[in-house]
Amino acid sequence: MALRKAVRVIALASLLALAACGTSTPEATLVNPTRMMVPNSPGGGYDITARIAARVMEDAGIAGHMEIFNVPGEGGSVAMARLMNETGNRGLVMMMGLGVVGSNYANGSRLKVSDATPVAKLLEEPEGILVPANSPYQTVGDLVAAWKADPASITVGGGSAVGGPDHLFPMELARAAGIKTAAVSYRSYSGGGELLPALLGNKITFGTSGIAEYEEQITSGQLRVLAVSGQERQNGVQAPTLREAGIDLAFTNWRGLMAPPGLSDGDRNRLIEALTRLHNSPEWKQALLDNGWKDSFSTGAEFETFLRQQESRVAGTLTELGLH
Secondary structure, eight states: OHHHHHHHGGGGGOOOOOOOOOTTSHHHHHHOOOOOEESOOOOHHHHHHHHHHHHHHTTTTSSSSSSSEEEEEEGGHHHHHHTTTTOOOOTTEEEEHHHHHHHHTTTTOOOGGGGGEHHHEEEEEEEEEETTTTOOSSSSHHHHHHHOOOOGGOOOEEEEESHHHHHHHHHHHHHTTOGGGGGOEEEEEEHHHHHHHHTTTTTSSEEEEEEEGGHHHHHHEEEEEEEESSSSOOOOOOBBBTTTTOOOOOOEEEEEEEEEETTOHHHHHHHHHHHHHHHHHHHHHHHHHHHHHHEEEHHHHHHHHHHHHHHHHHHHHOOOOOOO
């Protein structure tokens, strides 16, 4: 999904009108209305995922029309606080992921994502190392060599706050490359929509983000991908994995959906039923393929266990970096 197309979708978002019924029937859907909150600016990874999921549910007949709205601020902590204040609201869900987990810890929030109502993990996504077309660095090896030689000369930007995936990834990359994390110059942008002009305007040396957000700019040649962070190469992207480039690191981001705390079992099960139907639809499988996303669907208690593991992972990493 190209960034420009994703932004155009914003003007088309409307209220979701779905008939509520029992989970035992194939028509089981969400309550009417349901709104999906996005914890960053339009054009970012959460935003694109939310709008694609809503469109697929509409096209597959799983949903009517879903309202998507953005609540940026503090890497997702502002949206998380709003979700936690909506106890029992069965008409609200929030797109979230590793960045929201990290921002809560980095900002010293007492809120934990595991204290909300876990609904489903949808996907995993590798990060890309992105540079503008006129960058002097042709390979990730060239970039890392220059970074090691003079860390202060290299600035990395990401579409997430401190503690988010676009921040954690370059820190782990630096550590794997033998660069002191304290020497990394990181600039935070509120989502991919704000990161793009910084990249194209040469305000940063390189960016770290999900590649799907920049398909149009990569295809047109405005941006180049030096490497991807997953275990395998990404379909349609002419770039090696970090391990292929001699850097022993694999890193993936993930995204899923939460609901407010205090939801009844029946309401949570209706959400899980709708998202299970989304996951099983051929339209969603195609969306995963088109965007280079890895299917990692899990729900309920399994997703809750995963969230607690991620909270421990982030807390450990940020403590090691002296940021928690």
